[in-house]
Amino acid sequence: GAVVSQHPSWVICKSGTSVKIECRSLDFQATTMFWYRQFPKQSLMLMATSNEGSKATYEQGVEKDKFLINHASLTLSTLTVTSAHPEDSSFYICSARDAHEMGNSPLHFGNGTRLTVT
């Protein structure tokens, strides 16, 4: 089955530093990837839609200058949390849509990245 690899699975960083999270589709092409954030014991909230070769589309309330998204190839999207603060500590998870699948097919999710900012 389709696999989405997310790296790193966890990261601890100091306040003020930047952290990059990678989301790769391993065996399929993904023209669109999605980034979600999940605070402890809460639901997943869509942050942004990442489109290959174009600018990401951010959901209302998500700072695009803080959460930089790059989708430079059909298999890789990156999320960079810039100038991280403790309130950015969260579980970030990506999903990818297979470009060759028809209809609104199941999204493939990465295993998530747990970010802790100290």
Add this chain to the structure above:
Amino acid sequence: AQKVTQAQTEISVVEKEDVTLDCVYETRDTTYYLFWYKQPPSGELVFLIRRNSFDEQNEISGRYSWNFQKSTSSFNFTITASQVVDSAVYFCALSEAWGKLTFGTGTRLTIIP
């Protein structure tokens, strides 16, 4: 705007009991998709089922079954003969636009041995 409500925040049942997780959704679209995902303590999301708005047939997969009722905008999930490995957070989700998912708040299910 679309919305997914999972009114049950936490449920605990004794092993081998049946349990139903409720999901109610709101959407203005006539074409949409509903999903259930399982999130074990490790955090990954495990896809369980997808149902489109034109297919109201109930589905059974092993110990899992789903009841989709458009008239009440519900998409409930039942686990029969529950097992400890079923303990997890379960999310119901709705997709209107291509690929974008709106998740419910999740139901934390604990199966007591």
